[in-house]
Amino acid sequence: MKPLVAPSLLSANFGNLDSDVDMINNSTADWLHFDIMDGVYVPNISFGFPVLEAIIRRTSKPIDVHLMIVNPEKFIERFGETGASILTIHYEAVDHLHNTVKFIKSLNMKAGVSLNPHTPVSVLEEILPYLDLVLLMTVNPGFGGQTFIERSYSKIRKLKALISQTGSTAMIEVDGGVTLKNAPLLIDAGVNVLVAGNTIFKSDNPSKTIDLIKNCHKKIY
Ligand code: DX5
Ligand code: ZN
Numbered sequence: 001m002k003p004l005v006a007p008s009l010l011s012a013n014f015g016n017l018d019s020d021v022d023m024i025n026n027s028t029a030d031w032l033h034f035d036i037m038d039g040v041y042v043p044n045i046s047f048g049f050p051v052l053e054a055i056i057r058r059t060s061k062p063i064d065v066h067l068m069i070v071n072p073e074k075f076i077e078r079f080g081e082t083g084a085s086i087l088t089i090h091y092e093a094v095d096h097l098h099n100t101v102k103f104i105k106s107l108n109m110k111a112g113v114s115l116n117p118h119t120p121v122s123v124l125e126e127i128l129p130y131l132d133l134v135l136l137m138t139v140n141p142g143f144g145g146q147t148f149i150e151r152s153y154s155k156i157r158k159l160k161a162l163i164s165q166t167g168s169t170a171m172i173e174v175d176g177g178v179t180l181k182n183a184p185l186l187i188d189a190g191v192n193v194l195v196a197g198n199t200i201f202k203s204d205n206p207s208k209t210i211d212l213i214k215n216c217h218k219k220i221y
Contacts, residue, residue: 001187001192002214002215002217003187003194003214003216003217004030004031004171004192005028005029005193005194005210005214006030006032006033006173006193006194006195006196007024007029007033007195007196007197007200007206008035008196008197009021009034009035009055010033010035010046010144010197011145011197011200012201017051020201020206021058022058023206023207024061024210025058025059025061027206027207028210028211028214030193031061031062031085031193032061032064033066033175033197034047034052034063034064034065034066035066035068036048036052036066036067036068036069037068037069037141038069038070040070041069041090041093041141042068042142044143049078049082052065052084056083062085063083063084064085064086064088064173064193065079065084065087065088066112066175066195067079067088067089067090067093068090068093068141068142070093071093072089072090072094072100073096076107077107079107079109080104080107080108080109085110086109086110086111086132086133087104087109087110087111088113088135088173089104089114090113090115090141091113091115091116091123091124092115092119097113097127098126098127098130101127101130101131110132110133111130111131111132111133112132112133112134112135113127113131113135114135114136114141114175115134115135116137116140116141117137117138117139117151121134121159124159124162125162125166128162128166128168128170129166129167129168131168131170132169132170132171133172133173133193134159134170134171134172134173135173136155136172137175137176138152138174138175138177138178139175139176139177140176141175141176145197145198146176146177148176148177148182149176152174153185153189156174156186156189156190156191157189159172159190160172160189160190171192171193172191172192172193173191173193173194174186174191174194174195175195176195178194178196178199179196179199180199180209180212180216183196183213183216184216184217187216187217188217194213196209196213199213
């Protein structure tokens with residue numbers, strides 16, 4: 001099965017975002033991954049609503065918002081109004097996950113929950129039937145361009161088993177250190193959505209790289 005590909009704008013050229021958004025629009029990418037960091041939950045700050053609004057005006061792809069912030073509940077309504085299609089919050093940052101997930105869905109967004117590398121998938125057992133997506137961090141969140149954590153393959157397989165055990169229809173998305181080399185292995189382990197920042201934006205031909213990731217299930221590099 002072909003994966004969905006979500007280029008992460010964090011690795012784009014911030015001096016000329018329009019041209020990178022147009023490149024994504026004209027590519028075979030499925031979603032546009034938008035990382036929001038608050039400098040508290042993660043040791044970095046990225047972008048916020050004004051940039052998101054500008055991107056939403058320009059893009060033809062669904063926006064996949066990944067919130068790396070404390071108290072994400074405070075802003076969910078605003079992400080709905082702004083036009084996010086998928087809203088992912090971190091398991092580790094929320095106290096009342098069931099309520100928060102229900103609220104995201106009530107605003108017609110797909111609800112995702114993300115796990116840091118050290119958090120076991122077993123914590124999701126009770127919430128999985130309510131989720132549209134689980135985002136497994138395959139690096140520590142906060143920065144693009146880090147090295148993929150190899151233990152993630154077994155975590156993906158465990159999550160896939162838990163999803164079918166619980167009757168969930170959640171997709172599995174991975175984020176961090178995705179390359180042309182590990183992408184086919186990730187798909188083989190059960191991943192449905194591949195986020196990629198540096199692999200796409202630091203390549204000579206980003207649009208072609210998106211397409212190579214999209215079609216890499218056929219090929220072990
Ligand atoms: C990191 C972000 C990622 C990041 C991935 O915390 O969530 O989306 O942009 O970048 P790469 O693909 O370069 O590891
Ligand atoms: Zn992300």
